[in-house]
Amino acid sequence: MNRTILTCEDTAEGILTAVYQAYAWKLQPESTEIQAGEADLCLFAFYRRVETDAALAEKVAATVIHRFGEEAWEDISYALAAHDAGRGQAVYQAVAAGLSGRIRGPLMQGLTDGAVRKVFELSRHMHREAQRMIQFLRFRELEGGVLFARIEPCENVTALVTPHFADRFPLENFVIADTGHRIAAVHPAGKAWFLIWPDGETAERFERMSERYSAAEKEMAELFRRFCVSTGIRERKNRKLQQQLLPLRYRGTMTEFDRQEIL
Amino acid sequence: MGLHIAAGMSLMEKLEILSDAAKYDVACTSSGSERRGDGQGMGSAVKAGICHSFAADGRCISLLKILFTNECVYDCKYCLNRRSNDVPRASFTPEEVCRLTTEFYRRNYIEGLFLSSGVLENPTYTMGLLYQTVYKLRREYRFQGYIHMKVIPGADPEAVRLAGFLADRMSVNLELPTAEGLSRLAPNKHRRTILAPMRLIQNGIGMSRNEPVPYRGAPRFVPAGQSTQMIIGATPESDYQILSVAESLYQRFGLKRVFYSAFVNVNADRELPALPGGPPLLREHRLYQADWLLRFYGFRAEELLSEERPDFNILLDPKADWALRNLTLFPVEVNRAPYETLLRVPGIGVKSAQRIVRARRSGTLSFFHLKKMGVVLKRAHFFITCGGKLLYPSVRIEEDFITRQLLDCRERLPFDADGVTYRQLSLFDDRNFRMDRAGYVRRTEAGRGGEYE
Structure with a gap:
């Protein structure tokens, strides 16, 4: 009672x-x-x-x-x-x-x-x-060699996935920005990483980051897209299985799905 | 032959040709190694492996899977890159492989490199090229991600040994389960040259593990173990033969994985069976199911199949099939049955069995608890009791009854067209006939004594 x-x-x-x-x-x-x-x-x-x-x-x-x-x-x-x-x-x-x-x-x-x-x-x-983000997060190289990843997870996992990438890429400058939860992790090369809560202006800059991709980035993205296509076996085509393992909601930020479906 | 053909070709074209040529190799796992970054270079490895993407065939893209070159002096009947095929040829340079790997890796596209190759000049020379490439990647580019290297059968043992200290996993492809099949379809390969490096790697791993005082930073030999693969459906072996071979590979060669690759007919060679129904995916699926039963569920090959019943049931998965033939052992009481017995219940896997064993320490389990814990009861409920009671009292523990029920709840297969559930009604064409076409072709072929083309 x-x-x-x-x-x-x-x-x-x-x-x-x-x-x-x-x-x-x-x-x-x-x-x-x-x-x-x-x-x-x-x-x-x-x-x-x-x-x-x-x-x-x-x-x-x-x-x-x-x-x-x-x-x-x-x-x-x-x-x-x-x-x-x-x-x-x-x-x-x-x-x-x-x-x-x-x-x-x-x-x-x-x-x-x-x-x-x-x-x-x-x-x-x-x-x-968090595991899905570790799998499907994609970095893009900006002019100047900084790596930038935009993610849209359904949970606020930025702080949970960044240690993995900090351990893996100790000598890279990278930013992981969760535009949905408005939180970002920043890792300066060779130093400890930290979280920021971007204000409106920074968030907008994150949205427009695609204008600042480096020349090498375009080449690598195209190479990877082609690789994804050519590594699939046509005789075994199975969209349903692909979608089960890689749900559509993650594809928005993934390099290989930028322009076309991978076949 | 020679590298000159590749000159003037762009990296893009090379990648397309050489990843296309490597795609029929199944092993794309990045598991088995656990390694943190050392803060100096780039990369780490995760024990369970990470899949970074999935291709349109639903197979994972974990490693940059490429051939170093698709030029080959061998003429294996099933292979796209055989000498007698007129396909565009290309070769990477070690720098190109290193650049691709590191650039892909730092964008989180891949977990590492899978490097295989056609045989250029001779096996030892080719193995040397692979070693050079991987050496450059590890030492100059300071890459600490995952590397899977193919052993070229027939290569000098010393070349294999050196490569083993740089790679995480190595694999030699058995290609075909029997020596006869191998000599018919791959005349340049011999059972001996395949098994010798396999034994060499096994011994190397054993020595590296039993190092009395492993000093810090000592290079470890093939830390993620070795794997192999067999082509399924190109030769008339039965499932029982294939599974027995796999079992002996696990037991006698200490392999981490045996992969099964449903045969895709890329060459239309007269020695090869025509597969009008596409690759034998169901058969491959059943073999993988049985493979898991061997490795994680404590089954033996002869429990699942025998000389009299050499092929898997196309309608039931191997575990359900086994359970139906051994109904005297069921039902088992969930609250008391040992872990090993729980594992043998259709529908209960390793995770469910572990959860049950742990959870029952702090209370008696009911079917409600099992459901809440995520144990799928769809098939399991015919074989278990909670507190002495079945889920539905109307269930009879007899073979016909349960078989009918199990067939009713359709098994979810990982293939089966793109969500299309309707089909043309026909009085004569049985749905299951299509699924077993591979088996039918095999039987016909065996019956005619090899006349079949």
């Missing part, structure tokens, strides 16, 4: 702070919900607002790592990065299930618990989207 709904900021820190407060205020997990960001109001529920506090969020993170291990923390933090209204509640209930001792063995393997399963699904979803 007496449900309590904790509303918090729609960020990982906000949700973790709410988890901390739920315990600090000694609320029962069965009758408590965490709601990140805006949502429909409920009747017959107490609302309490939680102010984000990074220090408290850190404490929850430390507890999760201490009690459930790094792997569980990775899954939880991936789930927190997902764009899903139910993630706050799922993370809270999963942590509560773990702390209550209901789940034997590693937390993330207790898939019989609904909240753990939800966290697992969200984490898997994020991992998949």
Whole structure:
């Protein structure tokens, strides 16, 4: 009956702070919900607002790592990065299930618990989207040798994929710009990478980057397009399979689909 | 012959000719090596491999798959690049290969290089050219991405050994499953010259692994293991023969992968079967399914097929087929069955079995839980119980009944026309006849004692 709904900021820190407060205020997990960001109001529920506090969020993170291990923390933090209204509640209930001792063995393997399963699904979803970006992201060389990639993932995965490219291309200057989520990662050659949240003007420049492709870029793009065509076996043509493995929504930013379908 | 034909040809033309010539090789995997960048050059490798694109045939584009040259002194009947074919010939220079690889790689088009070649002059000379190219790529261009190199059968062992320290994966193509088939279709290749380098690589990998004190930065020999490929449907071998060969390759040569390549008739040679229904894709698919059963599910070849039943069922996948012949072992109880037994249930794969085994530690599993965990019950539910109960009490554990049910829920094949589900109604033409045309052709050929053309 007496449900309590904790509303918090729609960020990982906000949700973790709410988890901390739920315990600090000694609320029962069965009758408590965490709601990140805006949502429909409920009747017959107490609302309490939680102010984000990074220090408290850190404490929850430390507890999760201490009690459930790094792997569980990775899954939880991936789930927190997902764009899903139910993630706050799922993370809270999963942590509560773990702390209550209901789940034997590693937390993330207790898939019989609904909240753990939800966290697992969200984490898997994020991992998949990040993996897809690592596969399908395409850099284009600008005048001056800077590599520029525009991506349009359905989740905000820029921060998750950039370490892969930073490790792979330590001596390149590159920018990965997610135009949908308005976030970009910048990697100066030989230095650590960082994130920027571009303002309107920068975002517009990202959109018009195609005017600044280098001459070599055009040649390489054409070579790769031809390669993609000639490496397919005509007798085995199978568009359906191609589309299953490489869905259409990724093709907008991919070099080989720039002008024509690859045949 | 000679390199002069290629002079004056643009890089674009060369790439088109030499990637077109290399496309019939199946291996395009970039898996097996895990390597972080060293901060000095370019590149890394990921254990699971990364596919960067998919061609119109649905096969992945992971590596820049090219021949160094498509000039060849051999005359293999099935090969587009055989000596007697009049096709445009081209050769890369090592610089061109390096430039293409690094430029493609830094744009995230590819995961690395797959370098094969026609035989120029002789096998050792060709292997030397490949070695030079890869050496340049690794040392001068400081490329640390994935490299898959073909071994040219008959090349000097020392050339193969040197190349092995630069490549991630090497492969020698077995081409045809039996020695008779090989001598008929590839007169210049011999079983011996194929198996010798395979053994050499196997021993090299073993030595490199068992190095007592591997010092930092020691070059590792073929860290991602070796693979091979067989052409399916060019010669009349049965599925049982092919699978047995694959099994012995896994066991005796420690191969990472055996690839099966549905035969595409590019030459219309009189020695080769005509395949009016296109390449035998269903047969290839069944072989891959069985190959997985061998490698990850603990099956043995003779469990799946036998001398009496030498070919796979065209209607059922090998695992369902096996389960139906061994119904006495089913149903199994999900909450108690060991992992190995769960793996043998049709519809339950490695991931599902692992999830079940882990999740049941913290609670009893019901069919609801299985569904929620992502275990697909479409086929599995005939073979498992949860808490002693089947999903549907009306299910009878008998062969005819389950076979009918399994055939009803159509198997999703990775090919099958572009989403076209309708077909012309005919009283005489059976849908399944078309699918097994390859098998039919093979049987006819075997029956006529090789008269068939």
